[in-house]
Amino acid sequence: MVALGRALKEVENQTPLGYEIIKHTVTKKGNAHVVGVTGPPGVGKSTLTGKLCRFWADMGLSVGVICVDPTSPFKGGALLGDRIRMQELAKLPNVFIKSLATRGNVGGIAASTGDIVQVMDAFGKDIIIVETVGVGQVEFEVMDVADTVVLVTVPGLGDAIQTLKAGIMEVAAVYVVNQADRPGADESVSDLQMMIEETASTWKPSVLKTVAIDNDGTEQLLDEVERHKEYLQETCLWVGNRRERNIKQLFKVIQNSFKQQLNEYIETNGELQKLVSQVGEGKLDPHSAAEDILADLIRKTPLGGN
Amino acid sequence: MSRPIKVVMAKLGLDIHWRGAVAVSRMLRDEGMEVVYLGNQFPEQIVNAAVQEGADVVGLSTLGGNHNSLGPKVVELLRKKGLEDILVLMGGVIPSEDIPALKEKGIAAVFGPESKIVDIASFIRGKVS
Amino acid sequence: MTKEKQKLFDQKVVEQLGTKKERWHEETLKGKVGDKKYYTESGIPIDILYSPSDIKDLDYQKDIGFPGEAPYTRGVYPNMYRGRLFTVRQLAGFGAPEDCNQRIKYLLDNGATGVNIVFDLPTVRGYNSDDPEAEGNVGACGVAIDSLEDMETLFNSIPIDEISSSVVTHMPSTTVVLLAMYMVMAEKRGIALEKLSGTNQNDFLMETVVGSAPEILPPKASFRLQCDAIEYASKHLPRWNPVSYNGYNLREAGTSAVQEVAVGIANAIATAEELISRGNSVDDFAKRMSFFWDLCNDFFEEIAKCRASRIVFQEVMRDRFQAKNPNSQMMRFHVQTSGITLTAVEPLNNIARSSIQGLAAILGGAQSLHIDSYDEAYSAPTEEAALVSLRTQQILQGETNVVNTVDPLAGSYYVESLTREMAQRIREYIEEIERKGGLVAVTESGWLHREISNFAYKQQKAIENGEQKIVGVNHFPAEKKKAAEIEVFRYPETAVRQTEKLARLRKKRDQAKLDKALGNLREKCLSDENIMPYVKEAVLALATLGEIEEIFREEFGLWQFPLA
Numbered sequence: 001m002v003a004l005g006r007a008l009k010e011v012e013n014q015t016p017l018g019y020e021i022i023k024h025t026v027t028k029k030g031n032a033h034v035v036g037v038t039g040p041p042g043v044g045k046s047t048l049t050g051k052l053c054r055f056w057a058d059m060g061l062s063v064g065v066i067c068v069d070p071t072s073p074f075k076g077g078a079l080l081g082d083r084i085r086m087q088e089l090a091k092l093p094n095v096f097i098k099s100l101a102t103r104g105n106v107g108g109i110a111a112s113t114g115d116i117v118q119v120m121d122a123f124g125k126d127i128i129i130v131e132t133v134g135v136g137q138v139e140f141e142v143m144d145v146a147d148t149v150v151l152v153t154v155p156g157l158g159d160a161i162q163t164l165k166a167g168i169m170e171v172a173a174v175y176v177v178n179q180a181d182r183p184g185a186d187e188s189v190s191d192l193q194m195m196i197e198e199t200a201s202t203w204k205p206s207v208l209k210t211v212a213i214d215n216d217g218t219e220q221l222l223d224e225v226e227r228h229k230e231y232l233q234e235t236c237l238w239v240g241n242r243r244e245r246n247i248k249q250l251f252k253v254i255q256n257s258f259k260q261q262l263n264e265y266i267e268t269n270g271e272l273q274k275l276v277s278q279v280g281e282g283k284l285d286p287h288s289a290a291e292d293i294l295a296d297l298i299r300k301t302p303l304g305g306n
Numbered sequence: 307m308s309r310p311i312k313v314v315m316a317k318l319g320l321d322i323h324w325r326g327a328v329a330v331s332r333m334l335r336d337e338g339m340e341v342v343y344l345g346n347q348f349p350e351q352i353v354n355a356a357v358q359e360g361a362d363v364v365g366l367s368t369l370g371g372n373h374n375s376l377g378p379k380v381v382e383l384l385r386k387k388g389l390e391d392i393l394v395l396m397g398g399v400i401p402s403e404d405i406p407a408l409k410e411k412g413i414a415a416v417f418g419p420e421s422k423i424v425d426i427a428s429f430i431r432g433k434v435s
Numbered sequence: 436m437t438k439e440k441q442k443l444f445d446q447k448v449v450e451q452l453g454t455k456k457e458r459w460h461e462e463t464l465k466g467k468v469g470d471k472k473y474y475t476e477s478g479i480p481i482d483i484l485y486s487p488s489d490i491k492d493l494d495y496q497k498d499i500g501f502p503g504e505a506p507y508t509r510g511v512y513p514n515m516y517r518g519r520l521f522t523v524r525q526l527a528g529f530g531a532p533e534d535c536n537q538r539i540k541y542l543l544d545n546g547a548t549g550v551n552i553v554f555d556l557p558t559v560r561g562y563n564s565d566d567p568e569a570e571g572n573v574g575a576c577g578v579a580i581d582s583l584e585d586m587e588t589l590f591n592s593i594p595i596d597e598i599s600s601s602v603v604t605h606m607p608s609t610t611v612v613l614l615a616m617y618m619v620m621a622e623k624r625g626i627a628l629e630k631l632s633g634t635n636q637n638d639f640l641m642e643t644v645v646g647s648a649p650e651i652l653p654p655k656a657s658f659r660l661q662c663d664a665i666e667y668a669s670k671h672l673p674r675w676n677p678v679s680y681n682g683y684n685l686r687e688a689g690t691s692a693v694q695e696v697a698v699g700i701a702n703a704i705a706t707a708e709e710l711i712s713r714g715n716s717v718d719d720f721a722k723r724m725s726f727f728w729d730l731c732n733d734f735f736e737e738i739a740k741c742r743a744s745r746i747v748f749q750e751v752m753r754d755r756f757q758a759k760n761p762n763s764q765m766m767r768f769h770v771q772t773s774g775i776t777l778t779a780v781e782p783l784n785n786i787a788r789s790s791i792q793g794l795a796a797i798l799g800g801a802q803s804l805h806i807d808s809y810d811e812a813y814s815a816p817t818e819e820a821a822l823v824s825l826r827t828q829q830i831l832q833g834e835t836n837v838v839n840t841v842d843p844l845a846g847s848y849y850v851e852s853l854t855r856e857m858a859q860r861i862r863e864y865i866e867e868i869e870r871k872g873g874l875v876a877v878t879e880s881g882w883l884h885r886e887i888s889n890f891a892y893k894q895q896k897a898i899e900n901g902e903q904k905i906v907g908v909n910h911f912p913a914e915k916k917k918a919a920e921i922e923v924f925r926y927p928e929t930a931v932r933q934t935e936k937l938a939r940l941r942k943k944r945d946q947a948k949l950d951k952a953l954g955n956l957r958e959k960c961l962s963d964e965n966i967m968p969y970v971k972e973a974v975l976a977l978a979t980l981g982e983i984e985e986i987f988r989e990e991f992g993l994w995q996f997p998l999a
Binding site: 001002004005006008009012013014071072074075076077078079080081083084087090091096097098099101103 | 309310312331332334335336337338339340341342343344345347351354355357358359360387388389
């Protein structure tokens with residue numbers, strides 16, 4: 001546990017040692033099932049994550065849990081309050097809980113989440129649960145790290161469900177209406193079912209009702225998650241999806257890194273800085289300036305012309 | 307330090323007063339640190355959390371008199387796991403006459419009731435690098 | 436209640452005065468004050484001057500009244516302190532029962548008229564002195580009680596049928612056990628339960644909001660135990676107050692004076708609803724509901740709070756629950772001066788603070804009073820410090836003449852204006868809690884925890900940036916940063932002694948009788964029955980406190996704060 005803790009610390013902080021660890025562990029992965037739990041704030045994601053974790057831990061599996069909370073825009077700090085909700089679980093020797101702050105990332109998870117998942121996998125976790133921050137409309141980055149995405153909502157969030165349609169419908173494998181003892185639960189379930197009918201995938205997600213604090217319906221959720229795993233493995237999507245995710249991650253890293261290097265280059269180049277100030281003062285339009293800056297960059301790199 | 311400092315904050319043992327621990331946690335967040343608030347925990351669990359979370363700092367809050375017995379235990383358990391580089395701080399109500407012994411046993415600093423957050427934060431930044 | 440108001444002031448005269456006040460503002464005052472705005476601690480704006488126009492609608496009979504009559508603004512008893520001085524009830528509690536027994540006798544010998552016992556953390560949170568969770572906390576900040584025998588030692592040679600005992604059990608799970616022990620002890624001494632006079636705190640918010648812990652019972656379970664104790668006492672302990680709604684600790688955790696009272700009354704509302712649904716009538720139990728308020732630094736606000744709390748409670752009991760017995764409408768409260776306003780630096784300053792707070796409590800009409808010791812900010816009080824507090828009370832009672840007239844601040848334009856404003860804000864906060872589903876619901880959802888956490892956070896920031904002044908800390912800061920060397924009291928061997936006692940106890944018990952009693956108790960946890968008789972049975976069979984609490988934890992399950 002100490003070794004994993006140290007390794008994850010390096011990866012979280014994107015240190016050189018962290019990159020070494022990532023490099024080294026990429027081929028050491030087992031076949032961990034990565035389950036994402038996402039949904040609006042306050043729906044009970046933590047409680048459900050805890051219940052699922054408990055089931056798997058009691059079966060003797062090694063479980064990793066990653067909880068993500070938002071970084072405060074004010075000074076970049078964060079209050080990570082998910083772990084305290086999993087006190088009893090944290091005591092189990094086969095459960096490892098890691099809290100992460102988004103550190104400015106807007107997709108609902110932290111930028112390092114994928115790498116953390118990889119390292120946990122390499123250290124032998126059978127299941128890794130990723131609990132996202134409470135998400136709004138377009139923050140579904142969890143699909144880039146998870147095999148099975150569970151979308152949680154509660155009765156009475158009708159409008160929120162409509163907006164969710166914009167992105168998550170193609171991605172969630174299981175839908176949960178939690179706090180199902182509240183009025184409106186059945187309506188929420190049928191609304192979701194109608195939306196699912198309209199999707200074209202071969203996997204038809206189920207809509208489950210749960211009352212997480214009473215552990216009601218959580219076993220069915222577990223079964224659905226397991227069923228999705230079987231489906232992925234039988235249809236070879238298990239491997240196919242991972243391939244896609246790995247490549248997507250590659251391009252994301254390229255873009256981030258490129259952006260960073262580009263910014264650094266522009267900031268330290270006097271000539272280019274002049275163009276930047278001219279745009280700032282409204283004396284030059286951004287398109288012409290961009291053309292010139294990119295032309296300069298391409299000239300200077302091997303990718304450019306001869 | 308270019309990356310946020312990670313703090314694990316716990317109420318020590320059975321200690322009931324959470325006002326200070328939560329206020330300090332929130333204010334350390336305002337100072338740019340990432341704080342995992344653990345609630346009430348005993349030394350073994352506090353150390354487990356510090357390990358799993360990759361903590362730079364462990365903060366122990368107590369007003370009830372268990373500082374002498376449980377505080378140094380946290381330091382001891384961290385050392386056993388080879389994690390002596392983690393800074394262990396205590397806060398709450400701790401008699402001044404007990405502080406030298408606590409420091410000797412590895413508690414880096416004790417912040418009493420009239421401490422200011424800027425002092426706590428700058429102490430932490432000074433030690434963690 | 437919609438009778439025409441009989442206004443105290445001649446309305447024409449008051450209106451003229453209102454105009455004259457404006458003139459005064461414009462002519463005499465102008466230029467002599469800046470723009471700075473002033474507020475009470477709870478955020479009520481304070482005008483520079485109050486005059487009759489600020490309370491122009493006052494109807495003496497309806498809004499203020501006479502003491503001992505509705506609306507009880509001026510006090511719950513007609514003669515107040517001339518009839519009975521506020522009980523000087525100083526806290527005692529540390530170490531093993533035999534140590535604490537000595538302190539109780541000392542205080543009684545020196546003029547204390549009641550006993551006020553606090554328990555150590557393991558006892559309060561339901562662990563025996565030899566449980567691993569108790570490590571480091573046995574006998575610290577309170578007395579350790581593990582069994583009936585410890586209770587008997589604690590009250591050895593103390594006439595429990597003659598004095599009033601405040602047994603500060605904090606939370607319902609502890610209350611049911613300690614109250615059961617107190618009753619069984621009395622029965623064994625041949626004292627009729629009807630003779631026992633005293634108070635339990637028994638507030639489920641202590642269990643689930645105010646104090647954090649590694650293992651907490653769910654709010655519904657804790658609330659059930661709270662109601663069980665109150666119901667049982669209403670039937671068997673006519674002179675006992677089985678609940679003292681704890682505004683003090685809530686306030687200290689981080690609320691305003693308004694929130695403090697509103698939550699306390701909301702708790703009384705929830706209790707009344709539950710007990711009525713069980714078939715009790717409001718007049719059976721309401722007269723024995725008591726309250727426990729804090730007393731902080733805003734002198735007049737705290738006095739107004741005390742008065743306003745009586746007004747709102749009376750209204751609620753009369754209108755909402757149709758209580759017929761006047762005793763059911765009377766809010767009686769104990770006051771403790773604030774701990775969080777005391778400083779560790781320059782501790783003798785705290786004598787001034789708590790004396791002023793004590794005075795406010797008297798002017799507010801408290802039934803009993805504890806004045807914090809000057810070292811209470813960092814220690815269970817030393818004997819010397821405890822004596823100073825006791826003497827402070829005696830000086831207030833005997834030398835100042837303040838107690839010889841009832842509610843002397845009535846009629847003050849400021850105090851009456853503030854009283855009315857606070858009563859209104861208290862009513863609004865209660866309504867907000869009710870709209871959100873009642874006190875148990877807002878506890879389960881974490882809403883109340885967030886209110887507290889936000890208040891405490893704002894207050895801490897105000898202190899750190901100097902907006903809120905604390906003498907010796909950020910206002911005329913002490914030159915030497917270290918606190919004066921005050922002898923700190925320690926009770927080191929308590930754990931060892933208690934462990935030995937427990938070992939002996941376990942050997943002498945009748946195991947069969949114990950197992951049967953514990954088995955019954957476990958079964959009844961999940962039933963609707965009142966749990967008290969079964970706890971008594973277990974206590975009599977010498978079950979330890981830890982054993983009984985462990986059964987509660989197992990049967991009711993555990994819960995954690997939903998902290999933001």
